[in-house]
Amino acid sequence: MKLYYAPGACSLGIHVILEEIGVPHEGQLVNLREGMQYQPAFKAVNPASKVPVLELDDGTVLTEWIAIAGYLAATFPAAGLEPADRLDWARAMGYISYINGTMHMQGFSRIFRPEKFSPNPEEKEAVRAEGKRIFIEGFDLMEHALGEREWLLGSYSIADAALFYVSFWAEGRNTVPLPPGIAAHYARMKARPAVLRAMTQEGLV
Ligand SMILES: N[C@@H](CCC(=O)N[C@@H](CS)C(=O)NCC(=O)O)C(=O)O
Structure with missing residues (x-):
């Protein structure tokens, strides 16, 4: 592949x-x-x-x-990497869709590429601020979804890989602070050998 x-x-x-x-x-x-x-x-x-x-x-x-x-x-x-239970599978898809469609495409994209949302340079900071608001709200929702669990669905799944890439943008790109539960999730992710390999291969560590 x-x-x-x-x-x-x-x-x-x-x-x-x-x-x-x-x-x-x-x-x-x-x-x-x-x-x-x-x-x-x-x-x-x-x-x-x-x-x-x-x-x-x-x-x-x-x-x-x-x-x-x-x-x-x-x-x-x-x-x-995908929950066997159908309801958990649907929950995983819900989290991934929200992370990708809202946190990434609506939130982080506004912070990183404000010009894609408004061609007016005077609106740049307002667009960024709205992106931050959406991104922070997303982490708050994910914090609530994670609760006391280690992984979003209880056991490790593709939903955790989705949460990881936006957490990397928050912390690694220094855009917004991570709530404590998500910060702990991010630390758990970085401790996984597969994650370390991927980050190393991309020159991120
Ligand atoms: N909806 C797409 C979005 C992918 C996406 O936004 N990729 C970004 C990098 S994170 C990209 O390739 N951007 C290039 C560009 O927009 O010029 C997906 O989920 O795969």
Whole structure:
């Protein structure tokens, strides 16, 4: 398999999942700062100009975080990364959808790329502030969802990999403070050998 990624981008969560599963994979760096995602070579792979992209060994291309994570968890059940119980599975999908669709796309994207939400430079700080509000609210909701558990669903799953990448953006990118339960979750994640491998391979530690 080949993972198209950018160091520390949301593709980091998929990288973690690949390392947890232990399936052979190679990384294909997409330099977002240099705009490689808009070059014809990458647009031929993902016309949406986004990472992560997972290319399977037969050339099949998968896009979108939630789809890729769901595919990997279902294809490699021995790794135990998706809840066996249907209701827990639906809860996992709910958390992942919220993390990806709201915290990432509505919150962090406003902080990091305010110009995508308003072309008016005078509104830049207001857009960033709204992004921070959404991002912080998301962590508060996740703190409540986690409760006293170690992992979001009780046992480790792809939902924890999703929470990890936004936690990395909060702490590693110094954007918002993590509530105590999420900070402890982030520390538990970083202590996992698979997470350390993914971070090391991306030059983040
Ligand atoms: N909905 C997509 C969003 C992916 C996404 O926003 N990726 C970012 C990196 S975290 C990206 O590739 N951005 C490049 C750009 O927008 O120019 C997914 O879940 O896979």
